[in-house]
Amino acid sequence: MAAGTDDVFQRDFATFSQIVGWRAEAVPDKPALADPSESATYSELDRDATLIAATLQQAGIVKGDTVAICALNSVRYVVAMLGILRAGAVIAPIAPSSTPDSICVQIVDSAAKLLFLDMASDACLQASTVGVPIERVVLDDPAAPCGLAAWLARDAVFVPVDVGPDDAFNIIYSSGTTGVPKGIVHSHAMRWAHISRATYPADAVTLASTPLYSNTTLVSVIPALAAGGTVILMPRFDARIYLELAEQYRVTHTMLVPVQYRRLLDDPTFDDRDLHTFRVKFVTSSPFDADLKQEVLDRWPGGLVEFYGSTEGGGVCALAAHEHPDKLHTVGKPLPEHDIRLIDQDGREVAPGQIGEIVGRSGAMMLGYHRRADLTAETEWHGPNGDRFIRSGDLGRFDEDGFLVLMGRKKDVIISGGFNIYPGDLEQALRDHPVVGDAAVIGVPSRIWGETPVGFVTLRHPGEISAHELRDVANASLGKMQRLSEVRIVKALPRSPIGKVLKTQLKDDFLRTSRE
Known part of the structure; x- marks a missing residue:
């Protein structure tokens, strides 16, 4: 083929590793990656990844083996990731923000044969009480005995590996804070689906500020590199540095x-x-608040596209906010060839306009949870024809134009006095007040009602309103059975590294302080 040309995307299937190789042939000197410390052209990325793949093979890594990575975003992280894939192995990206013991549990669960990490993660693992007997390769310390430079076998000869669509690409852990990890296995076919549907042009310059262990980042970085663009990597997100990099590059x-x-x-x-x-x-x-979407449209040049989906895959919705300013309260419509349906608690499809759990089916679906057939079965729903769908755990409804409106997580629904209360409605009532920066609502035990809703808010201008006043203002716009029993003002809402509000932590904190 004419390497690096658009006919890459006319194929039925190609691996990410193959495509990067073709880009290296077509545009060898084009910048592929940059971080605060170094950069790499496509030829350098391809060459270094091949050397890592050859060294892995010499170390006994074979097709299907797992190799873990625990590090902040960097050029070397992506090089190592590509080298693992080129050797036919499976990547297990692990969050360095997890506790040392949790990192070790995930390494063991993934059955990783080798661990790439940075100096910070290496120091962190020294504090673990679990301990994992695994070879470590430190990416960012050239002087270390276990550093990348010392580990690489410069004379190793790479043996090409035949990788197919159904072979595993990665194991992503959806919860690094629990004692029982849940590894989501994606195939090369799923990554190909992300690459082939993406719209990144060859001259794209993509700024990646979310962590590479997250599917959020991979669904952006992988297609951007496959297209032959340039990716700028931030080790950690910082608003001021992000804006400086956006201008610089x-x-x-x-x-x-x-x-x-x-x-x-x-x-x-x-x-x-x-x-x-x-x-x-x-x-x-x-969830992306409609008012915030509007502010982005008003103040930031360029289009805004919201994707709704899950790491497990299934159906994906997309909202081109700049094209549908009247639908900012939605997450858009299903992508072409993505089948999204709504089901009730008994697994039956709900009537049009009604609320149900969101299930989806597409060419981008996980193979399953790693070594957890029981959990895999629980997250699947089979349609009338036997087709496999993935349960999202989210509740939603389609409006009259086919746009999906999210109503919150199924597990977060508050049952008060026998009525279902959807936190999203209450959170929006709180956010509607001009001094509220953000809001989250949880259900807490109630002797009278079973559960009762409690709101947590951050204020744009602290001191301008009391929690009691804010509760009364919000309740005035809510139905009788929706009313908040209490509102608490907090400095910040607890969030995961990719921004999800940790409602379990809010509930635990509420119950603890209520007992004190």
Whole structure:
């Protein structure tokens, strides 16, 4: 084939590793990656990944083996990831923000044969009480005995590996804070689906500020590199540094989570920045308030596209917010060839306009949970024809135009006095007050009602309103059975590294302080 040309995407299937190799042939000197410390052209990325793959093979890693990575975003992280894939192995990206013991549990669960990590993660693992007898390769310490330079076998000869669509690409752990990890296994076919449907042009400059262990990041970085673009990697998100990099590299594309948009727009220098090079900004991973979407459209050049889906895969919805300003309260319509349906608690499809659990089917679906056939079966729903769908755990309804409106997590529904209360409605009532920055609502035990809703809010201007006053204002706009029993003002809502509100932590904190 003519390497690096658009006919890459006319194929039925190609691996990410193959495509990067073709880009290296077509545009060897084009910048592929950059971080604060180093950069790599496509030829350098391809060459270094092949050397890592050859060294892995010499170390006994064979097709289907797992190799873990626990590090902050960097050029070397992506090189190692590509080298693992080229050797036919499976990547297990692990969050360095997890506790040392949790990191070790995930390494053991993944059955990783080798661990790439950075100096910070290496030091963190020394504190673990679990301990894992695994070879470690430190990516960012060239002087270390276990550093990348010392580990690489310069004379190793790479033996090409035949990788097919159904072979595993990665194991992503959806919860690194629990004692029982849940590894989501994606195939090369699923990653190909992400690559082939993406719209990144070859001249795209993508700024990646979310962590590479997250599917949120991979669904952006992998297609951007496959297209032959340039990816700028931030080890950690910082609003001011993000804006500086956006100007410096004349960024055209980015994938962010909602809380990052809020922090960027709140930066006092935002409106003075030259951001006219942005063409499209993407968002996913957690609910995106309609008012915040509108603010992004008003203040930030370029389009705004929201994706709704899950790490497990299934159906995906997309909302081109700049094309549908009247649908900002929705997450858009299902993508082509994505089948999304709503079911009740008994697994039956609900009537049009009714609320149900969101289930989806597409060419991008997980193989299953790693070594957990029981959990895999629980997350599947089979349609009338026997087709396999993935349960999202989210509740939603389709409006009259076919746009999906999220109603919250199924597990977060509050049952008060026998009535279902959807936290999203109450959270929006709180956010409607001009001094509220963000809001989250949980259900807490009630002797009278079974459960009762409690709101937590952050304020744009602390001291302007009391919690009691804010509760009364919100309740005035809510139905009688929806009313908040209490509102608490907090400095910040607890969030995961990719911005999801940790409602379990809110509930635990509430119950603890209520007993004190």
